[in-house]
Amino acid sequence: MGPRVCQVCNEAQSKYKCPSCRAPYCSVPCFKKHKETPCVSPLPSEENPKSTCVLPVQSEETSSSFSSAAAPESLVERPITVTEPSAVLERHQLEAIASSSELRDALKDKSLQKLIGSIDCSTDAENELDKAMEVEVFRLLTDKILSAINP
Template sequence: MQLCGICSENLPKYRCPACRIRYCSLGCFKKHKTDDSCQQVKDTTPPVTTPLPEVCASTAEEPWTADDLLDEDSQSDRVPLERLQQLGESEALRSVLQNPHLRQLMMAVDSAEDKAKAMKKAMQEPLFVEFADQCLKIIEPTEEGSDEEC
């Protein structure tokens, strides 16, 4: 079992995009960025990524990979690349993402300190539930709805 590379107390949930060190929280990330030990690591294998729509394109120099977000125990929950590409190609999903209120909700969840609490609050919003349902229709289609474009 691996511990946070900064505090050595908690299980890491994240990985620094520059030096790939694993850390457990925003506090540890900030502490890591303030010291001078963070050095860019050159990866010889290109990460598997999918292009993001313009409305949510990242400004980071290097794209995130699944390894940045998932620990070893979570790898079984990994969504196949083909399904992720279908998310990016879905007209219904693009239509829902045009709503500024939904984008504001998503930014609030993304920037929240307590993401579980923020997600629970967002799931009370019908618009966010509609977005989540659209994503799930693509990621885990039901037998009867698998032929429909989501």
């Protein structure tokens, strides 16, 4: 694949891609212009079978720290709804998860990363989560998370 032309100005060679829709653009002004109109993430479909959920591979350096830059991009948008307010984690619980070396080590497992990615990219995440709970490595991860938030 050769160089692509910016889809905003249609003049310059693109250097970047929109994190949401993957449209190529060449500069910050073009990106700002692109964002004036809401864009959507491409979803795999029969019309576009090559479109898939893309999960960046993390290196040893990035897998040891939690940051939004290292987080996989989900191409499936879901509304955030809370049916049980008591199920929302408190800040100290989130910090306990983020600071757990045991959890960081567990998340280095490539099969676990793939499993989490399949849940995140699924249009039926709840069903995928149910299937994941049948996999031992995923159950162990959930046990470690529960131990971190309920010491």
